[in-house]
Amino acid sequence: MARVTLCAHGMAPPLSARLACETAAVRFLRRFRRVMSSFPISRHRLDRRAAVPVLFVLLWSSGFIGAKYALPHAEPFTFLSLRFLCAVAVLLPLALAFRAPWPASWGEAGHIAVAGLLVQGVYLGGCFVAFTVMPAGIVALVVGIQPLLTAAVVGPLLGERVGPRQWLGLVLGLLGVALVVSRTLDLAGVGMVGLAASLVALLGITAGMLYQKKYCAALDLRTGAFIQYASAALLMALLSALFERQRIEWTPELVLALLWLSLGLSLGAVFLLYVMIRRGAAARVASLFYLVPPMTALFAYFLLGETLAPTAIAGMAIAAAGVALVNG
DSSP: OOOOOOSOOOSOOOHHHHHHHHHHHHHHHHHHHHHHHTSOOOGGGHHHHHHHHHHHHHHHHHHHHHHHHHGGGBOHHHHHHHHHHHHHHHHHHHHHHTTOOOOSSHHHHHHHHHHHIIIIIIIIHHHHHHHHHSOHHHHHHHHTTHHHHHHHHHHHHHOOOOOHHHHHHHHHHHHHHHHHTGGGOOGGGOOHHHHHHHHHHHHHHHHHHHHHHHHOTTOOHHHHHHHHHHHHHHHHHHHHHHHOOOOBOOOHHHHHHHHHIIIIIIIIIHHHHHHHHHHSOHHHHHHGGGGHHHHHHHHHHHHHOOOOOHHHHHHHHHHHHHHHHHHO
């Protein structure tokens, strides 16, 4: 199985180059903090509410690191079915212990399940399949179109208006993402399967967020997430049985990745995403995904020793500026 590459590898950079990269990273983090502070929230709840988008970007970005460790040891659908089952095993006793309210009707439960299938099953399934057959930079670029696609359809679907300043920010954000992943854009590695899987992931996360906002924004996070992950687990188990050998190598890397992606991502990051969808405009929430590739590149730099090119550093600044325009 192909190794997932998050950014270009190379020899260890000279000390001066590393110091320059770390200085640029600090500047990006400061700009990132200002962007998060610009999210529309009430003054008396500023600190607590501003932490939500910050934590979301940090947690969601770490998912790509987790995928890098997991995919060499398990096939995509098999791993995702395990990940979702772990989330279900945590959520069901949690919902029962706190007597969380369940959907009032089968129709409401159906809406919740559809949103979960789109966000969890279609999006993550598409991404994980694409990661195994195509450079991760191209996957990130294709899925990075999501904020623009969301902005194009929120008007007729949700009645939200996207102004010229926000459109400029969305275009800048995509440009920033392209620069961040530019060194990993190996077009020779592009195949129809990987490209199709990336497009499926793009449509899944876009449709899923809009569906969640329109039909089930007020869901109880405990019971609602249980329904979504149970539905997605069934879908992944079916796809695993049909298309995979269900091979799993129980290595420490796989176990740690499974635990982190199940708890930190499937519970932490997704809960934060749903809270933001409930409270904010869809285009504003979607713009935060532009900060995921820059933050992932920083994680890979500090944790995995991967390199940061000058174009990537410039892309980080441009992406942060774009998100600030969207949310300003």
